[in-house]
Amino acid sequence: MNASPEMDFDEMLSVRLQVLRREHRDLDEAVHALELSGRPDVLTLRRLKKQKLAMKDQITQIENKLIPDIIA
Template identity: 50%
Template sequence: MSDQLRQHLHELQTAHRDLDLAIDALFAKPAPDQLRIARLKRQKLRVKDEIADLEDQLTPDIIA
């Protein structure tokens, strides 16, 4: 199970980077599509939240 989570985490991190590059490319255009940029940013935030959830699952709880 842990290997599957790590693989999924890697895929999400790649997707997050790809979304970041897509957003940067849209901003580089002379007349950027603000609606598309906003949608990509929301998608990027969802991916970021999912990454955080997976990282929490993979990190063992430390009892102080």
């Protein structure tokens, strides 16, 4: 049996999900550090939070694709 060295779609989504979660966590830490600074740059803070929210939406979309919708 020949195993394909290429990843299937679900595996690619799983890898993308891991990367997005790591980037989301990094953004969260950056936002937290900026908020703890004496006088945070409001525009930068707003931009980072917006990126974080968009990333969370991407994470949710991928999770929905990977987790089947089972009706009980």
